[in-house]
Every structure is written in C-alpha cells, then in structure tokens.
Amino acid sequence: MNRPESLAPVTAAPAQIIPVEAYVSEDYARAERDRLWRKCWLQAGRLEDIPHPGDYITYDILDDTVLILRQQDGSVAAFRNVCSHRGRRLVDTPAGQRNARGHAARFTCGFHAWVFEIDGACSHVPGEADWGGALCDSVTRLGKVACDDWGGFVWINLDPGAGPLRAWLEPVARMLDPFQLQNMRPRWRKWTRFDCNWKVALEAFDETYHIAGTHPEFMAFGEYAGWAQRQGLHSHIGYDAGDEVQENRAKLRLGAGDPRISTAEMQKYTWEGVNTNTTQTLVDVAQRLPVDLPEGTPAAEVLRYWLDTAKAIDAARGVHWPEVDPAHVAASGTAWQIFPNQQIGHAVNNMLCYQARPCGTDPDTCYFEVAVYELWPEGEAPETEWEYADPADFPHVLRQDFSNMAAVQQGMKAAGYPGNIPNPKSEGAVISLHRSLAQYMGTGAPRPLATRP
Numbered sequence: 001m002n003r004p005e006s007l008a009p010v011t012a013a014p015a016q017i018i019p020v021e022a023y024v025s026e027d028y029a030r031a032e033r034d035r036l037w038r039k040c041w042l043q044a045g046r047l048e049d050i051p052h053p054g055d056y057i058t059y060d061i062l063d064d065t066v067l068i069l070r071q072q073d074g075s076v077a078a079f080r081n082v083c084s085h086r087g088r089r090l091v092d093t094p095a096g097q098r099n100a101r102g103h104a105a106r107f108t109c110g111f112h113a114w115v116f117e118i119d120g121a122c123s124h125v126p127g128e129a130d131w132g133g134a135l136c137d138s139v140t141r142l143g144k145v146a147c148d149d150w151g152g153f154v155w156i157n158l159d160p161g162a163g164p165l166r167a168w169l170e171p172v173a174r175m176l177d178p179f180q181l182q183n184m185r186p187r188w189r190k191w192t193r194f195d196c197n198w199k200v201a202l203e204a205f206d207e208t209y210h211i212a213g214t215h216p217e218f219m220a221f222g223e224y225a226g227w228a229q230r231q232g233l234h235s236h237i238g239y240d241a242g243d244e245v246q247e248n249r250a251k252l253r254l255g256a257g258d259p260r261i262s263t264a265e266m267q268k269y270t271w272e273g274v275n276t277n278t279t280q281t282l283v284d285v286a287q288r289l290p291v292d293l294p295e296g297t298p299a300a301e302v303l304r305y306w307l308d309t310a311k312a313i314d315a316a317r318g319v320h321w322p323e324v325d326p327a328h329v330a331a332s333g334t335a336w337q338i339f340p341n342q343q344i345g346h347a348v349n350n351m352l353c354y355q356a357r358p359c360g361t362d363p364d365t366c367y368f369e370v371a372v373y374e375l376w377p378e379g380e381a382p383e384t385e386w387e388y389a390d391p392a393d394f395p396h397v398l399r400q401d402f403s404n405m406a407a408v409q410q411g412m413k414a415a416g417y418p419g420n421i422p423n424p425k426s427e428g429a430v431i432s433l434h435r436s437l438a439q440y441m442g443t444g445a446p447r448p449l450a451t452r453p
C-alpha cells in the first residue's frame with residue numbers, strides 16, 4: 001500500500017516572480033532542445049496502440065524523431081527514426097497527422113532501400129560489397145533510444161545516460177499506481193496547435209484559480225479553492241478540504257445548494273460542455289439523485305450513494321474500479337504535473353491527460369494534446385486515433401481555456417512587463433515547473449517577489 005504520509009506536505013510557498021524568458025525567448029526555445037528535451041523522460045504514446053510485434057508509433061520532438069516498436073518478445077523498443085545510411089527519416093509522418101502509427105514486418109528506407117528489422121538491425125544493404133566489408137551491425141543498425149513504460153504509457157529518453165524511468169517519475173508513480181491507469185483506454189483524443197509557448201498551454205490546466213475568470217458558469221456548482229505542491233521534479237494539485245474533511249470534500253465535489261441537484265447539474269454540464277473527468281455511468285446515476293434520495297440528504301451521503309451506485313452498475317457490466325484507500329485518494333489530489341510536459345488528472349475510473357510540446361523553435365507556437373480515458377468492459381474499448389481538431393472545434397469549456405493562450409503569449413511580450421506572479425497557493429504548479437526548468441536550463445528560476453516600495 002502506498003504511504004501518502006511520506007509525501008512532502010502541502011506548504012505555503014512565499015510569493016515568487018517568474019521571468020518571461022522561458023515563454024518568449026527564441027534563444028531559450030532553441031536551448032530547450034539540448035538541455036531539456038534531450039535530457040528528460042517524455043511520454044510518447046500508449047502501449048495499447050502497439051499490441052502486436054511489428055506495431056509501431058513515432059514520436060517527434062523538435063529535431064528528434066523516435067520510432068517505437070513492439071518486439072517479438074512482447075517488449076517495446078525505441079530507435080532513432082533515422083536511416084543509418086544517409087540520414088533519411090525512416091518512417092514519415094502522414095500529412096496532417098501528429099505522428100505515424102502502423103504495422104510493419106520490416107522497414108525499407110524510401111531513399112536507397114536499406115532494410116531494417118523491428119529489432120533495429122539492418123538486414124539488407126543494396127550493393128553491400130561496395131563498402132569492402134566495413135558495414136558491421138554496429139554501423140548499420142538503428143540508433144537505440146531509452147524506452148520504458150509506466151501507467152500504460154510509453155516513455156522515451158534521448159539522453160544516452162538516462163537513469164531509470166521509475167526514479168524519474170517518483171513520487172508520481174507510487175501515488176498513481178493504485179489508480180491502475182494502465183487499464184484505461186481512450187474515449188477520445190485530439191491534438192491541435194496554439195499560438196503560444198508550450199508552457200503557457202500547460203499552465204492553463206494546472207490550477208483552479210482561473211475557474212471564476214475563465215469558466216464563470218462553474219461557480220454555480222461550488223467553490224474551487226485549490227492547493228498545489230511540488231513533489232520532486234513534479235507537482236500535484238487538489239482542492240482544499242478544510243477541517244470538516246469528509247463533509248467539505250463532498251460539498252466541493254458536489255457543489256453548493258442541494259447536493260443532489262448540483263451534482264446532477266454539474267455532471268450534465270461537464271459531460272456536455274467538456275466531456276472530461278467523468279463517465280456516462282457517473283452522469284446517468286447523478287441524474288437520478290434527486291429522485292433516489294430524499295431532500296436534505298447530507299452531501300457526504302449523496303457522494304457516497306452516487307459513487308457506490310455507479311461503481312455497482314459498472315461492476316455489473318464488467319467495469320471494475322480499483323479499490324483505492326480514501327486517504328490515498330485525498331493525498332494524491334486531482335492531477336499530477338509530470339515534468340516537463342505531461343499532466344494526468346486521475347480518478348479511479350477515468351483520467352484526463354494533457355501534453356504540450358514545441359512546434360519548432362518558434363517560442364510562440366506549440367502542439368497541444370487532450371486525451372480522455374476511462375475503464376471499459378473487456379474488449380469493448382472503442383478504436384480511437386489521435387485526431388487533429390481546430391481549437392474552435394473543441395468542447396466549449398476547453399475553448400474558454402484556449403481563448404487565453406495567444407493573449408497570454410502576446411501580453412507577456414509587452415515592453416517592461418516584469419514577469420508572472422502566480423498565486424503561491426493555488427498556482428504553485430506553475431512555480432514548480434519553472435523551478436524544475438531552471439535546474440535543466442540554467443536560467444529562469446523564480447525569484448522571491450520583492451515588495452514594491
């Protein structure tokens with residue numbers, strides 16, 4: 001069993017100012033390639049996308065392109081997606097896609113037809129004798145890239161000296177292991193482009209401080225006072241519970257007013273307005289709460305009934321929520337920011353993942369991905385692919401978030417703008433990200449916010 005008490009406690013950090021260099025500087029964006037992207041473990045896809053030997057996906061990050069392949073023995077290996085002959089990218093990204101996904105018995109380079117097996121070995125070189133015997137395996141095989149999996153995700157590391165993934169991820173891995181994220185499958189997953197730096201995009205989703213300003217209609221459902229805590233290189237966020245922990249937590253989840261009605265309304269609104277962080281079962285059961293429970297039912301009881309009923313309905317259709325100690329659920333918070341560019345909003349029966357990455361070395365653009373997962377009955381998960389969507393075609397709550405992206409990016413460039421001053425409590429994940437970034441980039445560390453005279 002995990003020991004949440006061994007986590008760093010939630011602490012109030014002093015106010016900080018973050019210089020805007022990390023968001024707007026072209027030099028900084030170029031330096032990220034060598035100091036950041038080639039040094040970190042990066043989430044590159046899902047294991048279920050490559051179930052059989054020869055199944056592959058690719059992952060691109062700035063100048064680097066990685067080919068991730070299921071091996072004959074069931075393991076997963078990653079290679080530089082670059083032909084050893086004259087450097088042609090081996091597997092092309094289909095037009096309009098963010099990566100390649102497919103199956104191959106072997107790969108033939110499109111330039112001079114060198115052939116590579118799924119274990120990276122080169123098995124055919126036209127005119128090999130012309131090299132006079134100089135072409136040994138170590139010369140011709142695809143370059144190896146560190147690769148491992150956790151949570152059903154494939155992770156790669158371009159650093160030849162990369163340490164173990166598990167050590168990199170802690171304490172995220174042990175805190176999220178009980179949620180069995182590896183058993184979830186996507187309900188939908190979309191990617192898009194923003195006119196902002198990748199950090200601006202991620203930071204729009206790692207705090208709840210923006211809810212009143214960006215999503216005012218959610219205020220009808222309750223309070224969203226949040227906390228954030230740095231954990232190693234990473235951080236996590238959650239909602240305040242206060243002294244009356246159970247009752248307050250229930251109220252926070254269920255909203256203000258009659259908890260039966262606010263739960264029904266909030267679930268319906270969430271399902272229709274953003275289609276994340278819940279499931280059809282939870283939404284359906286929530287709609288029945290005003291009928292199933294008498295008026296005046298305490299919030300904690302409404303919460304218990306709602307979750308227990310949904311859990312039983314799911315179990316009857318073969319969807320089994322993992323058992324997670326309530327103390328562990330509380331300690332884990334609602335979402336983890338995995339350095340540098342991944343966020344997992346976790347729950348026992350669903351998760352919401354965001355990833356952002358640069359689009360070339362222009363600091364003003366990025367790719368952004370949203371993936372919503374849940375548990376499905378065995379064999380009934382839908383087949384999904386990563387789909388490109390215009391920002392205007394996302395659910396409207398996400399469009400509200402998206403509407404800030406370019407405006408933040410442009411605003412930070414104004415002459416004399418001194419830097420960002422995040423809320424030390426609820427926007428601590430922003431401060432944490434820049435602390436970790438500064439460790440890798442050697443610049444841009446948050447500084448204590450001096451009181452103005």
Ligand code: FES
Nearest residue numbers: 083085086109112
């Ligand atoms: S570059 Fe690949 S075969 Fe020549």
Ligand SMILES: [Fe+2]
Nearest residue numbers: 204214215401
């Ligand atoms: Fe938001």
